[in-house]
Structures are given as C-alpha cells and as structure tokens.
Amino acid sequence: MTLGLVAPVRDGMSTGGRPPSQFALNPTGRVVIAADLGASHSTIAITDLAGSILRESREQLDIALGPEHVLSHMRDSAARLLELAGRDLADVIAVGIGLPGPVEFTTGRPSNPPIMPGWNGFDVPEWVHHHLHVPVHVENDVNIMAIGERALFFPEVDDVIFVKVATGIGAGIISGGRLQRGAQGTAGDIGHVRVERGAGTACPCGNMGCLEAIASGPAIAASLRGLGLDATSGSDVLDLVRQGNTLAIQAVRQAGRDIGEVLTTCISFINPSVIVIGGSMARAGEHLLAGVREVVYTRSTPLATEHLSIVQSQAGSNAAVIGAATLSIQHALSPEGIDSMIAA
Amino acid sequence: MTLGLVAPVRDGMSTGGRPPSQFALNPTGRVVIAADLGASHSTIAITDLAGSILRESREQLDIALGPEHVLSHMRDSAARLLELAGRDLADVIAVGIGLPGPVEFTTGRPSNPPIMPGWNGFDVPEWVHHHLHVPVHVENDVNIMAIGERALFFPEVDDVIFVKVATGIGAGIISGGRLQRGAQGTAGDIGHVRVERGAGTACPCGNMGCLEAIASGPAIAASLRGLGLDATSGSDVLDLVRQGNTLAIQAVRQAGRDIGEVLTTCISFINPSVIVIGGSMARAGEHLLAGVREVVYTRSTPLATEHLSIVQSQAGSNAAVIGAATLSIQHALSPEGIDSMIAA
Incomplete structure (x- = not known):
C-alpha cells in the first residue's frame, strides 16, 4: 500500500526522546473524505493531506432519516467527488465525520443524540470501514468546528x-x-x-x-x-x-x-x-x-x-468539514496511524 | 552523574511509534525535594522517585516574608531532612515547589500574587537552581494539590x-x-x-x-x-x-x-x-x-x-507536597529530563 509519503529523510535512532521525524510528506499524494453531517444538511469534501479542499458538495439532508440512509448518501457523494477530483477510493487515507450530537469517543458511536433518532449506539466507524476500508474518525460537530x-x-x-x-x-x-x-x-x-x-x-x-x-x-x-x-x-x-x-x-x-x-x-x-x-x-x-x-x-x-x-x-460553514479533515489527517499521520498503514 | 536508573533493559530502535522503554527505574536510588509554601505555613518533604515521603517537616511561615527568606528556609529545612534521611544533596534529582498564587508557567515566576508581596516576577527557579543545582518546577498550590x-x-x-x-x-x-x-x-x-x-x-x-x-x-x-x-x-x-x-x-x-x-x-x-x-x-x-x-x-x-x-x-494536608514531588519527578523522568541529565 503506498502512503503518500516519500522516502525516509533520515533514519533516526531513538535517544529516548521524541520519535525522530523520518518522512517528508507529499500532501497531494493521498486524500481524505471529510463529512459534516448536520441536523438538516450534509457537507462532503475531498481534501488533500494539507487539509485543502479539492472538491466539496453541500445538500439539504435530514439526519433523522437514520444512519444507513445518511451514511450511504455520504459514501455516494464521496465517490462522485473523488471522480470529479480525478481520484479513486484507493487514494483515500481516512474518513472524518462530524455528527450533530454527543459521540462516545472511544467507540465513535453516537450516544443519546436527541435530534438523531435511530443513531443511538449505531456503529458508525464499523459501517464506514466496512464500505470504504479505511480508518474512520467520528466526532461531534462542535468539536470538529x-x-x-x-x-x-x-x-x-x-x-x-x-x-x-x-x-x-x-x-x-x-x-x-x-x-x-x-x-x-x-x-x-x-x-x-x-x-x-x-x-x-x-x-x-x-x-x-x-x-x-x-x-x-x-x-x-x-x-x-x-x-x-x-x-x-x-x-x-x-x-x-x-x-x-x-x-x-x-x-x-x-x-x-x-x-x-x-x-x-x-x-x-x-x-x-x-x-x-x-x-x-x-x-x-x-x-x-x-x-x-x-x-x-x-x-x-x-x-x-x-x-x-x-x-x-471566520471559517463559517467550512469550519466543520475542515475540522473533520484535520482530525482524520492527524490520526492517519500519527505514529500509530502510520504504523498501522505500514502493517496493512 | 548517576541517575537512579539501572542499566538499559532493552535497546529499542524507534519504529516511528512511541519511544521504547529503555530503563528500569530504581525508585529509591534518588530523591526529590518537595515544598508546599502556603500563605502561612511551609511543608518540606524528601520523597523517593515513587513519591513516597521519606522525611517531612511542617512549620508556620509567613509567605509575605519574601522569596529570599522563605526559599532560604526551604533550602535549610531540606538539608536537615536529607541528613535525617541519610542522604545528601548529590542524591537530589529535582525540586518541586507549590506557591499560593498564580505562577507564569513557562518561567516559573509568580505573577501578581496578592498575598505574596515581594514575590511578583521573582525568578524562583533561578534562585533555587543557583543554590541546589538541580532542575526546579514551580506551580501554584491548587494545581499541585x-x-x-x-x-x-x-x-x-x-x-x-x-x-x-x-x-x-x-x-x-x-x-x-x-x-x-x-x-x-x-x-x-x-x-x-x-x-x-x-x-x-x-x-x-x-x-x-x-x-x-x-x-x-x-x-x-x-x-x-x-x-x-x-x-x-x-x-x-x-x-x-x-x-x-x-x-x-x-x-x-x-x-x-x-x-x-x-x-x-x-x-x-x-x-x-x-x-x-x-x-x-x-x-x-x-x-x-x-x-x-x-x-x-x-x-x-x-x-x-x-x-x-x-x-x-483524602490526601488532606499532604496533597500539595505529594503533588510537588509528583510534578518534579514527572519532569525529571520525562524523555527530555533524562536526556538533560545524561548530558549533564
């Protein structure tokens, strides 16, 4: 699996301090899918690894339609946007999703969200991973903003x-x-x-x-x-x-x-x-x-x-989708994220 | 300089993840001086690197007597306690101090503490380091509690x-x-x-x-x-x-x-x-x-x-002095702290 990372710049041995930086990043090498799923709207974006938006779509969509419907919509929108950007699913390094309610952060499952009937406890990361085969990070909308x-x-x-x-x-x-x-x-x-x-x-x-x-x-x-x-x-x-x-x-x-x-x-x-x-x-x-x-x-x-x-x-309506992208990029490029990609 | 650390357990090469653990700790090998300097009391303790109190003294002392007086008292008390514990200054790995007012945390200097006349901007870490020659960490009392x-x-x-x-x-x-x-x-x-x-x-x-x-x-x-x-x-x-x-x-x-x-x-x-x-x-x-x-x-x-x-x-009056010890131990045993000791 290629990583959007170029060859090691220096091969550092740990001195017990912070891990040495070992890779230079090619920010356009890979992309992420970022989704801001609001109470009544859905904003989906494809960004590069610097968090710059390559393609974006915004539509009215009622979150109360439930997770299967809303996440399928997200997946289909992302596929269209990837095609428009000249990319495909194999380029996607991670997915970041914001939801308009509390999210149990160790599992990424919504917990008791009053405006999200049908979502309580739904395994969003599992559903998305099953369909897109990349790491998924779910967070409530205010946090990603x-x-x-x-x-x-x-x-x-x-x-x-x-x-x-x-x-x-x-x-x-x-x-x-x-x-x-x-x-x-x-x-x-x-x-x-x-x-x-x-x-x-x-x-x-x-x-x-x-x-x-x-x-x-x-x-x-x-x-x-x-x-x-x-x-x-x-x-x-x-x-x-x-x-x-x-x-x-x-x-x-x-x-x-x-x-x-x-x-x-x-x-x-x-x-x-x-x-x-x-x-x-x-x-x-x-x-x-x-x-x-x-x-x-x-x-x-x-x-x-x-x-x-x-x-x-100042970010206005883009704050959430940029935050979802940033969050998923941070995870994907963390030492643990890179280790898991190398192992994949 | 000996570190209170025993020989490397394994010599790990970084994989880009967390730094591998390289030392086993001998918690009784070295000690720290912990000081809880309150508005009207001074508690000084010598602890081992597990944070257990070896010797402790508690006295009435007015913080308004000023930094030179109060810190000299701390130094003299610490010297007595070290002697009682059968240790000397060369065993001290760090000093942790709690003060009853805001502390500018990048410099360790008190900032505008109303009940501490004479302390505003005083370079507590510099004074202590000059007299005791080890790293010093200063924090406000509520934080160390x-x-x-x-x-x-x-x-x-x-x-x-x-x-x-x-x-x-x-x-x-x-x-x-x-x-x-x-x-x-x-x-x-x-x-x-x-x-x-x-x-x-x-x-x-x-x-x-x-x-x-x-x-x-x-x-x-x-x-x-x-x-x-x-x-x-x-x-x-x-x-x-x-x-x-x-x-x-x-x-x-x-x-x-x-x-x-x-x-x-x-x-x-x-x-x-x-x-x-x-x-x-x-x-x-x-x-x-x-x-x-x-x-x-x-x-x-x-x-x-x-x-x-x-x-x-539950810690009661010991919360502060244990916190001062914990804080200084955490810093001393951080990768940066160990690096700086190795370099010394």
Whole structure:
C-alpha cells in the first residue's frame, strides 16, 4: 500500500526522546473524505493531506432519516467527488465525520443524540470501514468546528473555545493544544447551564432556565413571536436583523449577553486566549458578539480577559468539514496511524 | 552523574511509534525535594522517585516574608531532612515547589500574587537552581494539590477537578489526563466568578458578588459575626461546626451551595468524573459537601452527573507536597529530563 509519503529523510535512532521525524510528506499524494453531517444538511469534501479542499458538495439532508440512509448518501457523494477530483477510493487515507450530537469517543458511536433518532449506539466507524476500508474518525460537530477554526486561523494558539450558536448551543474546547472531550465526551455542553434571565422558562431537556431555552435561534424566534413578529426559526431572526428590525437586533444582543454570562465562568475556569463565536446565529455578526463581550468584560477580573480575544468564526460553514479533515489527517499521520498503514 | 536508573533493559530502535522503554527505574536510588509554601505555613518533604515521603517537616511561615527568606528556609529545612534521611544533596534529582498564587508557567515566576508581596516576577527557579543545582518546577498550590490527590487516589482517572476552599477559592483542573493551566496559567480561578447570592457584597478584587467574597473561610466567619458569633477566621468557623453550632453549620452548607452554583457550570463545560473538595474548609466535612452536591445534582442535566463523584480530599494536608514531588519527578523522568541529565 503506498502512503503518500516519500522516502525516509533520515533514519533516526531513538535517544529516548521524541520519535525522530523520518518522512517528508507529499500532501497531494493521498486524500481524505471529510463529512459534516448536520441536523438538516450534509457537507462532503475531498481534501488533500494539507487539509485543502479539492472538491466539496453541500445538500439539504435530514439526519433523522437514520444512519444507513445518511451514511450511504455520504459514501455516494464521496465517490462522485473523488471522480470529479480525478481520484479513486484507493487514494483515500481516512474518513472524518462530524455528527450533530454527543459521540462516545472511544467507540465513535453516537450516544443519546436527541435530534438523531435511530443513531443511538449505531456503529458508525464499523459501517464506514466496512464500505470504504479505511480508518474512520467520528466526532461531534462542535468539536470538529473548533478543530477546523483553529487549524485555519489559530494554528499557534493552544487555548481556544469555539461556541456554536444555532438550533442548540455548545462549545468545543481546545486547551493546552488538545481537544478536551471530558470523561464521557460531553465537555462543552453549555446549552443546559442555567442562566438568570431563564428563570421560569422551561427547556425541552426537562430543566428550567437553560441557556439554550432563551438564547438559541429557535428561542430568540419564539421571543420575537411573543412581540408580534413573524419568526419561526433562527433563519427568520437573521432576516429580521438584516432588515434592521430593532426588536430582533435587541433580542440577538440579549442572547449574546446570556451566552456571555455562561462564558464568563468558563473563561475564569479554563483561561482561554481566543473565544470564537460560530454557528448559524453568528451570522447576526456584531450584534451577537457585542452582547457576549459586554457581559464578559463587565463581569470578569482584568487578569482573565487581559489577553482574551472574542471573535466571530471566520471559517463559517467550512469550519466543520475542515475540522473533520484535520482530525482524520492527524490520526492517519500519527505514529500509530502510520504504523498501522505500514502493517496493512 | 548517576541517575537512579539501572542499566538499559532493552535497546529499542524507534519504529516511528512511541519511544521504547529503555530503563528500569530504581525508585529509591534518588530523591526529590518537595515544598508546599502556603500563605502561612511551609511543608518540606524528601520523597523517593515513587513519591513516597521519606522525611517531612511542617512549620508556620509567613509567605509575605519574601522569596529570599522563605526559599532560604526551604533550602535549610531540606538539608536537615536529607541528613535525617541519610542522604545528601548529590542524591537530589529535582525540586518541586507549590506557591499560593498564580505562577507564569513557562518561567516559573509568580505573577501578581496578592498575598505574596515581594514575590511578583521573582525568578524562583533561578534562585533555587543557583543554590541546589538541580532542575526546579514551580506551580501554584491548587494545581499541585490536584496532581497530588490524583497521584494518590485517582491514578486511573483522567478528568479530575480539585477545588480548594480556604482563605481563597480556586480549582486545579486535570482534563484528558493533563493539568490544564490555561493560556496565562490562571485556569481554575473560580473564586472571582459572580454568584447570585453575592449581589451587593464587595470583593477585595474590586468586583461585586464574587464567590470568594461569600463562600471562603474568612467570608463565612464574617457572616457569622454578623449573626453575633465570635468568629474571625475559617479556623474559628470549623471550631463552631465541630461544636455543633447550628448557625455555623448552616453557613458552611450555604457556602457549599454557592460553590456548587459555580461548579455546575464547570461540570457541564469540562465533564469531569471526579470533583475533590479540599483546602482547610473541607475539614467541615459533609456539611460543605452536602451543599455542593445539593446544587450540582439539582441543577445539572442527568448526562453531566451520571458518572460524577463529588468527594472530600483524602490526601488532606499532604496533597500539595505529594503533588510537588509528583510534578518534579514527572519532569525529571520525562524523555527530555533524562536526556538533560545524561548530558549533564
């Protein structure tokens, strides 16, 4: 099996320190399949080993159609994209997949994802490996967005929090240069933290006053309907903001403040240097960020925010697919990944 | 220079994977000096390379006497303890020091520690290395307590938060098996997070409503004075609790609830499997823990707390010194540490 690696540059003997670098990489020699499978969309890309997108497709696709349907679609899309890129399956070194819910990270199986009926415990890596015969890495969408945003725009920054504000609210945490998944893979689940303004608002999770119940796209839309505006989704809220509707702008800014309330604690706790606000609601731009910044800078100690940047996602809708590619490339090119390819 | 290491067990050539293990360790061959320098105490220990304490001394010592005085005391105590243990300075492989304030972790220098006048920016590693001629590792006290507690009681657990409740309140975070220091080394600084019950209470930091301003030992004592009780310190509060004073017990339990309010967000954010409550106020035992547990379990989603234990520190006053020893041993026995010793 060829590896997309050229001959050894030097043959280093270990001195007990880090493994010597033994290969120069030819980044165009092999490719990966990266998939960002959202609640209602599917983005599939073929990238080279530097993470550059060679071909990409984006379609509406309901994750609730179930794993067999969605993964078959992914496989077929990937095959078409490979053909368009003049490659074939034998060039694929790995597959990286992002899913819109918690993933048990040792097995790559989704665990209790509320918006993914039929996926709970489904062996995604096994299915994909069975059909594509390469290593598969599955991760929740917020984590791959964090990895993608960092890979593209903050490669030298070791402490980055990516906050996705969309139908739900969640965070991907990179601390000390590593993705932090937590003990059960639920790290970053800030959508169900209770906030002051939420008192009295019921959340579908069963608790009262969750951040997500007042600051997600659907929650903002609901609050605007209460004011007599025509808004059924986060996308409607964004339209109203773009039209300059004052009530919509105020509601988005208030959502930013609520998110900022939770982030203030997270910032004191983990001391990041960059907070990236992404997800569809981040397209409301400065209005959302202004609310976040207002609360974070008012409530934090100077020490916690002295070197902190709070910025809008620049990777936008590509953050996830780039992150899925980056993740699978990192695994494939790890010493263990290369060993297993050599052995194959 | 002998290393406390015996001859190579096998001479492994790197395959590009992890460095092969090349040495068997003789844990009693060398020793480390571990120092837990608190606000008002100094604990010095000599341990072997397995982290077992060979000799230890504990004294009252005011950190505000300044670095030259405190570090000279540490050096002299260490020399006495080495003699008692039948060792000498040539046996010392490294020094680990915990300080009661933030430490700039790339340089090991204290940075703006409010209770450590004269220490700001002092080059602790340089001073110690100049006098003892071995590698020195400096870390804030909560971080070494987290490392020590984990080393002794949770060696297999990768996600542990150690919360110190004493004159101040802070956390040491081990996530993904690694100590998380954050971008500027201030991770775990939860004492200045704002809590609901704190509204209207000024904190010495300049903000209002900080956790530390209502839930630290001195803050609980102040609230009890307001109720006509004779309490000037956290230690007085503990005495009242031991005597079964109902007001003191209620105040400690309420402090636990306030701490639990902040921890609830931290738990959703980083998904630990163990929370250890330590520091002097943890000696109030179940009363403090009951308050923490009450709020955490009421406010969290079942997913966040399903596999979570909230326990009292078992290492107690030894957590810090064991952590300082563990930290310095880890560094000394890292591939880089062994390389540098071989080169010396």
